[in-house]
Amino acid sequence: RWPSLLKYYSHTDGVSWLEEYKARHNAGLEAQRIVASFSKRFFSEHVPCDGFSDIETLGCPSHFFEDELMCILNMEGRKGLTWKYYAKKILYFLRQQNILKNLKEYLQRPTDRQSFLEGAVLIDQYCNPLSDICLKSVQAQVDDITDKVRKVLRTKNPRHPSLASKAGEVLIPEVELQRQVLDAMNCVLYEQLKYKGNELDYYNSLNSYIHQVLIRRTGIPISLSVLYLTIARQLGVKLEPVNFPSHFLLRWCQGKEGSTDIFDYTYIDAFGKGKQLTVKECEYLIGHHVTEEFYGVVTSKEVLQRMVGNLLNLGKRESTDQSYQLLRDSLDLYLAMYPDNVQHLMLQARLYFHLGIWPEKVLDILQHIQALDPSQHGAVGYLVQHTLEHIERRKEEVGPEVKHRSDEKHKEVCFSIGLIMKHKRYGYNCVIYGWDPACMMGHEWIRNMNVHSLPHGPHQPFYNVLVEDGSCRYAAQENLEYNSEPREIPHPDIGRYFSEFTGIHYLANTELEIRYPEDLELTRATVQKIYSSGKE
Numbered sequence: 001r002w003p004s005l006l007k008y009y010s011h012t013d014g015v016s017w018l019e020e021y022k023a024r025h026n027a028g029l030e031a032q033r034i035v036a037s038f039s040k041r042f043f044s045e046h047v048p049c050d051g052f053s054d055i056e057t058l059g060c061p062s063h064f065f066e067d068e069l070m071c072i073l074n075m076e077g078r079k080g081l082t083w084k085y086y087a088k089k090i091l092y093f094l095r096q097q098n099i100l101k102n103l104k105e106y107l108q109r110p111t112d113r114q115s116f117l118e119g120a121v122l123i124d125q126y127c128n129p130l131s132d133i134c135l136k137s138v139q140a141q142v143d144d145i146t147d148k149v150r151k152v153l154r155t156k157n158p159r160h161p162s163l164a165s166k167a168g169e170v171l172i173p174e175v176e177l178q179r180q181v182l183d184a185m186n187c188v189l190y191e192q193l194k195y196k197g198n199e200l201d202y203y204n205s206l207n208s209y210i211h212q213v214l215i216r217r218t219g220i221p222i223s224l225s226v227l228y229l230t231i232a233r234q235l236g237v238k239l240e241p242v243n244f245p246s247h248f249l250l251r252w253c254q255g256k257e258g259s260t261d262i263f264d265y266t267y268i269d270a271f272g273k274g275k276q277l278t279v280k281e282c283e284y285l286i287g288h289h290v291t292e293e294f295y296g297v298v299t300s301k302e303v304l305q306r307m308v309g310n311l312l313n314l315g316k317r318e319s320t321d322q323s324y325q326l327l328r329d330s331l332d333l334y335l336a337m338y339p340d341n342v343q344h345l346m347l348q349a350r351l352y353f354h355l356g357i358w359p360e361k362v363l364d365i366l367q368h369i370q371a372l373d374p375s376q377h378g379a380v381g382y383l384v385q386h387t388l389e390h391i392e393r394r395k396e397e398v399g400p401e402v403k404h405r406s407d408e409k410h411k412e413v414c415f416s417i418g419l420i421m422k423h424k425r426y427g428y429n430c431v432i433y434g435w436d437p438a439c440m441m442g443h444e445w446i447r448n449m450n451v452h453s454l455p456h457g458p459h460q461p462f463y464n465v466l467v468e469d470g471s472c473r474y475a476a477q478e479n480l481e482y483n484s485e486p487r488e489i490p491h492p493d494i495g496r497y498f499s500e501f502t503g504i505h506y507l508a509n510t511e512l513e514i515r516y517p518e519d520l521e522l523t524r525a526t527v528q529k530i531y532s533s534g535k536e
Contacts, residue, residue: 005067027064028071031087035072038086043496043511052093066094078488078501082509085495088130095129096332103336107301114300116241117142117230120210120223123307127329133211141214142227145188146234152184153235162235172236175254181235182252185228186274193217197224197271205314205326208307222248222307224270240297242267243306246286249277251297262295301337308333321470321492327351342373349383359387359394400511405518409437413461414477416526417519418498418506420486421465424479431489431506433497434464434516441474454478466491482530504531 002024009015034055058065072080072087103122106114121135153160161172162181172178189195198207198218206212213219213227225241225248232239242249247269255264267277269285283289298306308330315327331348335341349365352358366380366387403410415421419432439451439458451458454476461477468489486504498506505527513520 002067002071004070005063008063023061024064024067027060028068030058030060031065031068031072031090035069035083035086035090038089039082039496039509039511042086052090055090055094062094062098066091069094078503079499081495081501082499083495085493088495092129096126096329099126099129100332100336103333107337111299111301115230116226116300116303117210119300119304120226120307123304123311123333124209124211126333127205127311127326128209128211131211138211138214142230142234145193146231148188148192149181149184149231149235152187153180156180156184162237170236171238178237178252181232181237182268182274182276185231185235189228189231190273195224195227196273197221203314203317205311208310208314219271220248220310221269221271222303222310225250225268226303228268228270228274239268241303242295243298243302244282244286244294245290247271248306249282251295252276262292265295267295305334305337308337324351324355340372342369342376345369345372346376346379353383353387353390356390359390362387400515402514403435403516405522412477413437415461415463415480416522417508417512417516418523419526420483420489420505421463421475421480422483423475424481428467428469429483429487429489430465430467430473430475431491431494431498432463432465433512436462438462439474439476451476466494466497482526486531502527 005024055065069087069091072083073091075084099122103126106118106122117138118135121133121138125131125133150163154163157177157180160177160180161170162177172181195217198204198216198220201207202220206216207218207220208223210223210226213223219227229239229241229250237252239250239252242251244267248271250268250270251265252268253259253264254266255261259265262279267279267282269275269277272285277285279295282295311326311330312334315323315325315330317323328348328351331344331351334344335348338344345365346369349362349369352362352365363384366384369376370380405413413435415432415435417432417434421430421432422428423430438460439446439462441449441458441462446452446458454460456476456478463475463477463480465473465475465480466489467473468491470491472493488501489506494506495509497509497512499509500507505523508516508520
């Protein structure tokens with residue numbers, strides 16, 4: 001019944017299977033209860049930071065609880081969309097909490113026990129908590145590449161020490177033997193497996209995730225360097241990471257081990273097919289001179305800091321839900337490593353404030369910033385004032401606004417909740433999840449969107465729609481038409497509003513139906529009229 005739990009048991013364990021069954025069954029009931037409660041509690045707002053408090057104090061084994069969430073997510077068919085939506089959010093939270101705990105444990109280890117590969121996997125896991133990423137699997141793929149390198153090395157030098165069974169545990173002292181390893185690595189990685197730097201799509205976040213680097217065989221300098229360094233070390237060659245500006249590099253010692261002379265090292269560009277560079281060539285690479293400090297070796301924590309910094313910058317590049325999520329995840333990671341960094345704490349507070357989420361947490365962050373750096377009182381004071389206003393407004397909010405079709409002011413509204421529509425001008429497919437009898441946006445939005453150029457301007461019904469590209473838009477009635485070929489809209493928030501896709505339209509969930517009580521019957525009648533006549 002629950003095959004994914006097999007990994008938690010050993011054949012030699014003396015297990016009371018009846019007790020295990022009871023525990024898993026009860027965990028399933030608890031998970032279903034919590035998931036079912038989320039829609040009612042959090043439909044009208046983002047799940048607050050204390051919204052997961054009852055999950056943090058679970059009275060059942062967490063792996064059983066997580067397994068039930070996976071069962072919900074893997075339910076077949078187009079039903080249970082709201083359950084799937086909140087199960088996904090809860091699973092996201094649970095896994096991220098666990099990964100953060102693992103990251104903090106990793107950072108507390110001695111530096112010689114902090115594997116660069118494990119650090120990269122932890123970042124990957126945190127940003128992709130619903131993907132099946134584990135260190136064991138990533139390490140197995142790296143080991144496979146290492147074996148291929150050994151095969152090439154064997155044809156060049158059958159007696160090479162890296163071919164010994166315990167190679168990697170002992171470093172190879174001779175530079176020429178090290179060179180043979182690096183040549184074999186370049187042959188396998190860049191000639192046989194066709195790894196390369198992703199110059200065409202450099203600013204894609206997938207380039208930073210180590211499991212994607214292994215799948216797509218492309219990445220940015222730092223992710224390819226982590227892979228390159230790991231393979232080299234497994235073959236007995238000690239390469240070290242160099243936090244070179246604009247382009248992450250590795251260094252390979254040609255002189256006395258531990259030398260502080262930057263000219264005793266050859267620098268390796270894993271992004272540039274393993275090319276070996278001199279100090280002067282490193283400067284040519286970025287187009288300007290740099291001081292000696294930038295050629296120094298960095299710790300695993302500093303490597304992770306740079307990887308997270310790259311993701312932070314990607315999150316800042318666009319104003320989309322996906323970018324905001326990346327920004328939130330990378331800020332969590334950065335502050336797990338540097339919890340008192342005022343700049344990033346302020347960025348986190350501003351981000352939550354901008355998104356209108358977690359105002360109580362914003363106040364906690366601002367209080368922490370003020371204690372760390374009193375000179376920030378101006379910015380802190382401004383955000384505190386507006387956050388308190390946000391909290392007061394939320395307290396004043398009454399129950400959900402209910403929109404009845406029978407109201408005279410709604411008589412011009414032609415379309416209803418759950419219908420699959422097409423935008424006449426832009427051609428995108430979408431589903432309606434809300435409507436207003438006239439445009440309810442401010443003057444600035446109306447001016448920027450050139451609404452007055454429409455024949456009916458802002459004085460016509462406007463619809464909230466979820467678009468197939470993942471965006472949410474506000475569209476004028478005259479710009480929408482029935483979609484002649486209705487299909488599912490792959491939007492991440494679809495389950496927040498709808499419980500099922502019938503194959504032609506969406507069914508509003510309980511919370512949305514409360515707000516638009518007369519739309520369901522109209523949607524069914526419209527669908528029957530439009531699509532049955534089309535078939536005839």
